[in-house]
Amino acid sequence: MECFRSQSVSVNYTDTHGCTAPAPAIFIINAEPLPVPSISGPASACIFSTDNNYITEPGMTSYVWAVSSGGTITSGSGTNSITVIWNAAGQQNVSVIYTDQSGCTPGVPTFYYVNVNPLPGSPGI
Numbered sequence: 001m002e003c004f005r006s007q008s009v010s011v012n013y014t015d016t017h018g019c020t021a022p023a024p025a026i027f028i029i030n031a032e033p034l035p036v037p038s039i040s041g042p043a044s045a046c047i048f049s050t051d052n053n054y055i056t057e058p059g060m061t062s063y064v065w066a067v068s069s070g071g072t073i074t075s076g077s078g079t080n081s082i083t084v085i086w087n088a089a090g091q092q093n094v095s096v097i098y099t100d101q102s103g104c105t106p107g108v109p110t111f112y113y114v115n116v117n118p119l120p121g122s123p124g125i
Contacts, residue, residue, distance in 0.1 A: 007028075007029050007031065008026055008027065008028050008029065009026070009027045009029065010024040010025065010026045010027075011024055011025050011027070012024035012025070032100075032102045032104055034104055034105075034106050034107055035060075035098070035100040035104055035105070035106050036106060036110065037056045037057060037060075037096050037097065037098060037106060037109075037110040038056060038057065038110065039054055039055070039056050039094060039095075039096055039110055039111075039112035040054070040055050040056075040112075041053055041054035041055060041094070041112065041114075042114065043112075043113070043114055043115065044114070044115045044116075044117065045086050045114055045115075045116050045117070046086075046116070046117050046119065047086055047087070047088065047089045047116050047117065047118055047119060048085065048086070048087070048119070049085070049086065050074070050083070050085050051083070052083060052084045052085070052086060052114075053081060053082070053083050053084075054081070054082050054083075054084060054094045054096075054112065055080060055081045056080050056081075056096045056098065056110075057080060057098075058080045059080075059101065060080065060098040060099060060100050060101070061098065061099045062098055062099040062105075063077075063078055063079055063080055063096060063097075063098045064096065064097050064098070064109075065077060065082050065094065065095070065096050066094075066095045066096075066109070067084055067092065067093065067094050067095075068092045068093045068094075069088070070086060070087055070088030070089075070090065070092040070116060071084045071085065071086045071087060071088075071092050071094070071114075071116075072084065072085050072087060080098075082094075086114070086116040088116065089116045089117060089118040090115075090116060091113060091114070091115055091116075092113070092114045092115075092116050093111050093112060093113050093114065094111070094112045094114065095109040095110060095111045095112070096109060096110055097109040097110070
């Protein structure tokens with residue numbers, strides 16, 4: 001299966017008698033749309049918390065997760081679920097890309113934004 005939206009192919013030719021069809025034959029190819037991963041998990045977290053689990057669709061292959069510079073993936077790389085520790089307060093993000101069952105990969109990663117809060121009594125950011 002191809003990884004693009006509907007396309008068409010037209011065919012016309014001249015036969016051995018020199019005759020050409022009055023119009024080309026047009027075939028519509030309905031291909032799978034590119035996948036769009038979803039991410040779920042805490043949209044708000046405390047700095048240095050260790051139980052931040054982010055999940056995307058199961059059953060895919062070649063999962064590639066990334067987090068902004070304020071976080072570290074502590075487990076799950078290469079799977080549909082990761083655990084992150086947030087090392088910096090402020091807006092951070094998690095992103096993922098994978099290959100679906102049809103062999104298609106999204107054109108761009110999906111981003112999920114997380115507000116990481118400082119600990120109580122911490123200096124303002």
